[in-house]
């Protein structure tokens with residue numbers, strides 16, 4: 062054991078002296094950093110899922126039967142399986158609307174049951190390979206081929222791997238690929254097949270399945286629209302609704318941006334409350350450190366008489382505060398993420414919103430931000446006490462503290 | 464060489480000016496041992512603090528080796544204290560969170576000291592007879608033992624000047640004698656200059672120069 066002392070080990074010894082007070086201060090930083098970190102992580106995860114979801118959807122406007130507008134919205138946001146149909150002629154009419162660049166039909170089928178072995182909600186989505194612009198780019202990029210016959214691709218949450226065969230309505234489908242997770246159930250729980258395969262499945266279900274479905278050849282569920290440059294999705298949506306009776310045109314970024322705005326508002330609210338709590342924590346730590354300096358002024362004066370410079374005293378006080386605040390911050394990070402992961406499912410279930418952890422870079426930034434924030438907390442709160450401690454005249458400090 | 468010229472320090476207590484140190488002038492040569500006696504409240508501690516640069520005089524000068532203490536900036540003065548001066552206080556002056564060895568080595572935390580300083584610290588602790596209390600905390604030491612730790616600490620930085628404020632206050636007679644012997648040895652072998660404030664006539668008489676402090680005024684005896 063070396064008896065040599067440095068500022069950090071000396072600061073640690075001082076903190077141990079009044080362990081209860083140290084722990085209380087640490088707890089204050091834990092609460093503030095933990096709340097801030099987990100709230101920011103949670104909300105940015107939801108925003109991230111929405112962002113990736115919009116990107117994956119690849120469509121600016123979703124045209125659905127007017128009556129099913131709210132089902133379509135919740136299908137998109139919460140991935141709740143649904144099926145509804147409208148006439149195929151709508152596709153041609155949508156294509157003619159001003160501002161529409163491309164339009165492609167999709168068919169949504171809610172399976173009555175998946176298979177006996179899996180109990181995951183799945184959602185069947187059929188697309189038209191001829192006109193599709195949402196799934197096909199992914200296929201070209203990742204599988205380097207298009208789907209033929211009874212091939213399907215599945216979302217990440219569907220418990221199958223490429224090469225597996227799974228039956229729907231009596232028809233066996235072969236898994237050709239799985240998509241990367243998006244956090245949105247609409248994609249992660251979906252099974253994508255071609256329109257032709259879907260119509261054939263429906264046709265065959267009459268003879269092959271115990272629970273047949275009927276989808277007529279001239280029915281589709283939705284038309285996905287990409288708008289021309291110079292048109293906003295909102296404007297195109299209004300035109301579509303104006304030109305075609307009985308449809309609802311949902312601008313996807315409108316659905317998503319509304320939710321994102323609400324989340325942004327929620328985040329701001331949490332940040333505002335945290336800011337107030339933070340200021341209180343700063344005052345509390347600052348006050349505690351004024352007390353600490355006052356209690357220890359004789360010792361600090363003695364250190365000065367032994368040759369400690371003002372800077373040594375300043376750094377000692379700051380070091381004590383920063384040790385408390387950074388440890389509090391780290392505990393807050395751990396506690397916050399633990400709570401978040403424990404209750405994530407519960408919160409998401411009641412919010413019915415998608416959730417996807419941000420990328421590692423964003424995550425590292427968040428963690429680094431939280432640690433920097435706790436460091437700043439220690440620095441700021443102890444600045445005044447540290448300055449006044451270093452300014453004390455040694456003899457006065459020694460005498461007064463007697 | 465310490466030269467004190469017209470040193471004055473005034474405190475205002477309840478609106479009344481009190482000259483704790485009143486135009487004190489004297490000189491101490493290198494390697495000398497001087498003693499100061501005087502009633503309590505006569506200004507002895509204040510005078511030592513002024514000489515050690517712990518408090519600023521209202522007027523007058525403290526010159527050490529020709530350098531005016533108060534012409535230095537605070538960092539230089541701190542370094543000066545760290546390298547050249549050491550104090551023994553009249554009251555307990557140990558840091559409660561540090562062990563004997565850590566307390567003795569504390570001054571070396573504020574300057575550059577060689578690696579084997581720990582060996583010297585252990586030797587000093589042996590000299591004051593506390594080798595079995597090396598890793599004890601002050602709360603586990605008697606008043607006299609704490610005082611001896613402080614005395615060991617006073618030599619850790621190989622100071623040129625030791626300012627001792629009633630250093631044998633709570634020591635028994637035998638230990639007191641040993642401490643005085645230690646002071647004389649350090650004075651003779653290492654040429655350390657001592658200014659010792661004491662109540663003990665015997666100690667006072669052993670010093671080459673003897674002073675008495677009365678109401679802030681210093682006079683030779």
Ligand SMILES: Nc1ncnc2c1ncn2[C@@H]1O[C@H](COP(=O)(O)OP(=O)(O)O)[C@@H](O)[C@H]1O
Pocket residue numbers: 457460474475476481483501502503504505506507508509510
């Ligand atoms: N920092 C101070 N503030 C106010 N009065 C002081 C201060 N330091 C010393 N004094 C006063 O100066 C006088 C001398 O004190 P001191 O030097 O401690 O005397 P001694 O050490 O001889 O007992 C005392 O009356 C004391 O009350």
Ligand SMILES: [Mg+2]
Pocket residue numbers: 504507508509553628
């Ligand atoms: Mg005194």
